[in-house]
Amino acid sequence: MTETQPVRRRRGRGARERILRAATELFTAQGINATGMDQLSTVAEVSKRTLYTHFPSKDELVGAYLQSLVDALLPVLPSTDRPAPSPREQLLAVFDWKPPETTAPFRGCPFLNVSVEVPDPGHSAHQLAAAYKKEFARRLTDIARQAEAADPETLGEQLALLFDGAAARGTALNSSHTGAYARSIAESLVDAALPEAGPSSPR
Incomplete structure (x- = not known):
């Protein structure tokens, strides 16, 4: 949408959700630094005043955007409330993540981006990204421990590093296919680390 086109404004409830949806769309497609608050208010169909009422600064909006992604992207730990696949399949499932359907270039992991x-390690957004990456590896380590891996901490870190490498390479190549290659490597790592390893072994 160009600056000369009329901007529609929507009244009523749901403005915060529209702003977060717009932020997710724009940050995913073009990055945080390239996205301005004017563009966000236009895409979300809210006034600048409404935007700043919900998010007084861009940093706060970025933080809310990252928090909204955490549950969807972290490895899922087993729960008594629902049946879970084997620990082996839980470890490999992180490599089956599919990015949202979009015509924008593939941008890999939003937390790496x-x-x-935001390279300043003291910035709140960078700290959120770092905390997410630590939790990602910790959850993999917990699953590896449940799978009785010989060295769950090492396996968790190896799989986290493999995931990040695939995401970064996919971003450079504008391709989501790197995840499939990473999964095949992960299978070898997991099977070597678990007792009675082997693709045909019961899990």
Whole structure:
């Protein structure tokens, strides 16, 4: 939308959700630094006043955007409330993540992107990204421990590093296919680390 086109404004409830949806769309497509608050208010169909009422600064909006992604992207730990696949399949499932359907270039992991766009380790957005990456590896380690891996901490870190490498390479190549290659490597790592390893072994 160009600056000369009329901007529609929507009244009523749901403005915060529209702003977050717009932020997710724009940050995913073009990055945080390239996205301005004017563009966000236009895409969200809210006034600048409404935007700043919900998010007094861009930093706060970035933080809310990252928090909204955490549950969807972290490895899922087993729960008594629902049946879970084997620990082996839980470890490999992180490599089956599919990015949202979009015509924009593939941008890999949003938390890696934020840590690059906001390089200051003391910035709240960078700290959120770092905390997410630590939790990602910790959850993999917990699953590896449940799977009785010989060295769950090492396996968790190896799989986290493999995931990040695939995401970064996919971003450079504008391709989501790197995840499939990473999964095949992960299978070898997991099977070597678990007792009675082997693709045909019961899990």
